[in-house]
Amino acid sequence: MSTNKTNKDSWNKHAVRYQKGVNFPFDRVDYGIVNGLTESDLSLIGNVSGKKVVELGCGAANCGIALAKQGAIVTCVDISEKQIEFAKENATRENVDIRFIISDIEEINLPEAEYDVVISMAALGYIENIEKVFLKIKNLLKDKGLFIGSLPDAISSCITSRYLWNDPPETHSYFYTGATKWKWEDDDDFEFITYRHPISEYINMLTDIGFYIRKVYEIQEQLEHVEKEEDLFHVLYPNMVVIKAINIGYPLNA
């Protein structure tokens, strides 16, 4: 089965548990980490009133809804019907009008050079060919449009592969870029397939296709929210890398 079909089926099965677990609010942008830094800490997206925004891998659309409340014209995309079901219910309850599309990010069919902002929180790690998706994102954006995304921080992936999950030895390297197959709970009968890259690779891919990198943050759960002593370890390294990139239309290495 393909990566995307596996992840779609698994997200359909896992959605209820995920939404209960993260419980993100609908009035702020979270960068995909529970108790991590938010848009009010990082100020990456800025004023979106009247701006056209696409959210890729939206889940329950917490971010899309928060931006729609600020006046953005929002399109939310996710591969999982179950996640989109949550997202639609949330948008109705929060009284915002959002266009929802059930689609694989790799297959989205939206107009090019149309959007001011593309966001994607904790979703692009599910994509095997991330370079192709970065190019798709660039093509969706207007000139000087913004891409703001949180992606797996490879340092976190290699530490947890080695010390937490006992994954195969090749995954313990920071430089591993192959697939990692994992289960949310040990006895789940479904699995996810994710990919990560060293931060330098994300930056080089983005700049090579014509993005200017404006900011890079590495974020983790904040110390004050850690409840169990054994979890203190996980505050010592970043969990996600958040990148803000501007579509300047030509490769910086040209």
Ligand SMILES: C[S@@+](CC[C@H](N)C(=O)[O-])C[C@H]1O[C@@H](n2cnc3c(N)ncnc32)[C@H](O)[C@@H]1O
């Ligand atoms: C960890 S959740 C993050 C959801 C949301 N952005 C958040 O921060 O809560 C990852 C999301 O990516 C979606 N996803 C995974 N692979 C995808 C793909 N190829 N195309 C579109 N969505 C995908 C999943 O269905 C899931 O909703």
